[in-house]
Amino acid sequence: MYLKNMIPAMTSNTAPSGKVSATSVENTSTDGWCAFDGKANTYWSTSRGVISARIYYEFPSSQIIKKYTIKAGGEDGRLAPKTWxxxxxxxxxxxxxxxxxxxxxxxxSAGWGSVTTREYLISNDKRFTSYRVNVTQNNGHAYYLFIYEIEMFGVVFDKRCIIYNDSKYKIYDGANFIEAGISGTSPSESDYISKGMIDLSIIPESAWQQLQGDVELCYYSDDPSTTSTQFIVETTPFTFAEEWQDKEINVVEYTDDSQQTESSISLETESFILCDELGDNVDVLYYTDELTKTAATLEYDINYSPLDDIQNNFEVVTWTDESNNPPNLSLSALPVNQFVKQSNDFTLPGSLQAITVIKTASNNAKFLLSFDSGLTWKVYRYGKWIEVIVDDLNTIRKQAMSYKEISKLNESNFKNQGDKVRFGYYIEDRKQESLNATKIDATQLVIKSNVDNTKFQNLSFYVLNTEATIQISFNSGKILGQINDEDKGKVQYRVLLNDLPYFPNDGSFTRLAPSPVDINLNISERDMHFDKDNKLRVEFKDYWGNTDYWQTTFAGTYTGLMFMDESGEYLSDTFGGILKYLDFGMIFAGQTTLDQKVVIKNQLGYPIDNLLLEVNKEKLPEGVTIELSRTQAPFLATDYITYGLTKSLETQEFYVRIVADIEAKPVPNGIFELKINSNKATV
Structure with missing residues (x-):
């Protein structure tokens, strides 16, 4: 038994399963499902001014959740939930x-922009279909609430199986059955968990044939509610008559009913002739407890002719003295068994609902069906269609469908079998039933099709399809756009980065969805090339399969609020890595360094407001001060700077210098940090 996150990596509020909702969402790129997508760089955000909200996940079926985790943080941690x-x-x-x-x-706590994952165990044994995190307070941010990831863990019970055959415990290693290495007389709990198989369906038929004799399936589960288990074993088609032929069958019944003194067992068999079973000589024993009865009379009806006793070929010799009366011989004979194939197909104008065979007298006809104009013949058994080899009449007689079997077929059984069907009839007559010869009056097909509809002849039908169009913009690593189809049909798309699948990550297209379809996707810098051009391609197609694409090349660049020196070189990357230091050289106590110019560039992909730049004083050595200024001359020293509206790709400049107190202690290779915060602008 172990705990497992029961929520799949979500790609939308409803896919791949379950349903996500939230009481407040900033935009589509920070929708509620982003807190369940399994990615570290995405998050759910409330709309501006909302700092308390609820986020929900509804499971397809009820679950018992025993633990949940929340990943939060970012910036200085004030966006994270505090009370919920x-x-x-x-x-x-x-x-x-x-x-x-x-x-x-x-x-x-790990530094500016870091996040933390915390887990919370709960005492819960009740099933619920929906769970929610109800946040009533964040950690002090005035405008937003962020949650990067939420996981909900349910109990998964261990289920294992070991094969017992030939007095040995065995497992399948992918090619053969090998001994499991069980030291005791039977597997222990640890043996099942460490050596047992989880899925028996991966074992092919050829491997099962390696096992001879009795095969036992030993099953283990630590689920306390499991009291029994069930295996579905698919075998080569057989009948009990074939398996039990010439064998004695003992049926043992148990009951705790003290009033029951006898049992009744009913056996349903194929039709048979009593004479075939009993042979030529039959002894009938009669018993009665009537004292006055001294004799018994047995009456029986049988279709018998002395000709039945003649074996092999024979000649018929006749004599007559009437010259005007020529000899005439009438002979009635039993036809041989035969398989009659229908020469033409029945064309199905709709879905086949049922087959009705109108018969007379004998039940000795059996049936095969062909859905490929007689190339193959099939019967429906064990929930699927099975091919029958029709070269041998004995095989057909054993495997073909009876009246009862073919009459039970319904619409679901004929699904995906095409729009035509052909019948094959196996006909057999027996001498004991010559008065009731096998006959089929008619075969009726019940088909769901349109009635009272208009019929056309020599009609050409054309579908006018307008190809889908796409409008895409790509800026600062973000794809924004829309796929539209004038026909209002369904469309789908996929994104390739440098000729490799990016979204969906398996290279497939998204599911067909009614147009217009919005595209809002961030391209991670981790997947970009920074030393050469990148190729971004969006392929899209409509319901009819018409495909088109939008493509661009771009230089790899970082997203976020980026620090650069005055030459335009980046000082850090999106992931917190240092690309280049501002080098002030050796600094002496009592010295104020020359100022250096630093540029802030907005590469978030959208305008920002309330930009705050400040010094991280917690990491400064004692006696050292970092001074900032908007201008170089005059240098107006401060420890923080604010900026107003900053558009996408717009830059802001400032100057920085270091002031060392006369009593400052030496710090080799000292460093300082600047941190920045902003809000998304409402434009």
């Missing part, structure tokens, strides 16, 4: 509080 409850519900109206957290702080 974790709740469950089965109707979306009545909620049960499962966990309460108060004063959860220090989410960015």
């Amino acid at each position: 409850t974790f709740e469950g519900s089965n109707d979306g109206t009545n909620w049960t509080v499962l966990d309460t957290q108060i004063n959860q702080t220090d989410w960015a």
